[in-house]
Amino acid sequence: MDKNKILIANGDRLSQKSLYEMLCRNGYGVDITKSLPEALNRLNEIAYNAVILDTHEAGKEEFLKTVDKVSSKSSIIILTSYGNIEFAVSSIKMGAFDYLVKPVEDEKIISSIERALTSRAAVPVKDISKKTAPQKDQTYHGLVGDSQVMRDIYTIIGRIANSRATVLMCGESGTGKRLIAHALHKSDKKRCGRPFVEISCGGLPREIIESELFGHTKGAFTGAINDRKGRFEMADGGTILLDDIDCLPLDLQVKLLRVLQHKEFERVGDNKTLKVDVRIIASTNQDLEKAIAEKRFREDLYYRLNVISLHMPPLRERKEDIALLAEHFVEIYAKENHKPINGISKDLLDTLTHYSWPGNVRQLENIIERAVILDTDNVIGKEDLPDIIFNGTAGMNNGIKHDIISSLRDVMQEPEKIYILRVLEEVGWNKKKAATKLGVNRTTLYNKLRKYNITSGAEKN
């Protein structure tokens, strides 16, 4: 019986035949493909334990792309006649398991295969996450997701990318609104080579935000020792993201309206009118219509901004993307922390899928980063998760069991409130630390505290 399935990809006939015979004699089940595309097709159909990729100097780039695609499915052993350090490094970086230079003794190949198999066998049931690694069609300019709602968003981005339309993005904190803005910018043929500038309207006092947005001249106010360009000028020809647009003071909303209508403005302390060609993307995690009703947001600005509206769904509404996102973040943080993570356990994925994710994708990212750092056995498992994930899940279930029938929104808000409270307790009610830990900015945290009527004991007194 075959010990393991090996695929020999690429290479000349002589090389393939000799490897085939040698590996068969050593008890492996071996298949051969003549080209890299053929190898990719075969890998989609059959699960191989290891792939021996034979390569030539020509077609290196195509080869490395193949390594990148295949490394999530099988261990890759590169066999080459060209002993080249740069190429070896690139291949290993792309996910190859080993790099062997011809002529190579049979024992060395067998040893490499066995090591590759052992490293995979260490995670018998657990390495299922590797099969769900984001493929090219499951990502879009840094956005990761294969759910219908994400696919719809990719389609909309594709359609509006090259238009000049202003975009208003709504969605809870941590859902990836910033990434959408980036994706829009990168998809815009005219603007992608130009600056992408972002500013959070929530994090700065009124005077500073005006100067930040529109710039100032020397002497315009105390401390203005030089002329300074504002973000709109910096973004000329490109895209500007106005995050937390609901926090923009009313008088500045008028100034922004003028930029939207006429693409012109003046620096603080200057009469000279400047013209810019900027695509404006605004984002908020608040209900702007409610803000209009409360006279906190101008209705005319809302309609100007809301030419195209994009709603970023919370993570709990696209749970089918959790595995993909988790795998994506594991790859990022494993690389960043130089940890040889082999995969994610199935148990962990189940736990992640059942959690309500009040902090959305950002919270998932933080939890995966923490898990990668704390991991000791190269497999991210339940033991690497913080307690909140288990308590949060239980808390939510308890909420559903309540006799009083609540709306979905109320049920979903409960774990968010519990989580915020827990983090606040952990950091001794230091809002800055809590915001950092929660992965949201301070304005968002303050909004949440207001929304849930959360105050510390000291504040109550």
Place this chain on the structure above:
Amino acid sequence: MVKSKSLATTKRYKRIDYIGKRSVDIINEMYSPIDSINRFINLALDTIGENSQSRQFLLESKQGIRKASALLKRLDDYAKKLEKEFKEISPRG
């Protein structure tokens, strides 16, 4: 006059560069059949009797392959050293 001399030097360097690169390619391409032949010899040795005369022939072939491989390796190392030196020389002469 100086310009045409400089052009000729550049051309000569380019030609040497081309020949060098092609030679390295050939050396590297040679490794592949050597690797395969060596593996086939191993396979044959596995299937042949201990006292067979053919075994001796195969072992001799294996020695020959090793020698060819060592020669190529020396040539490869020399070419790589030259390539490094060549990169340091300005083609403008």
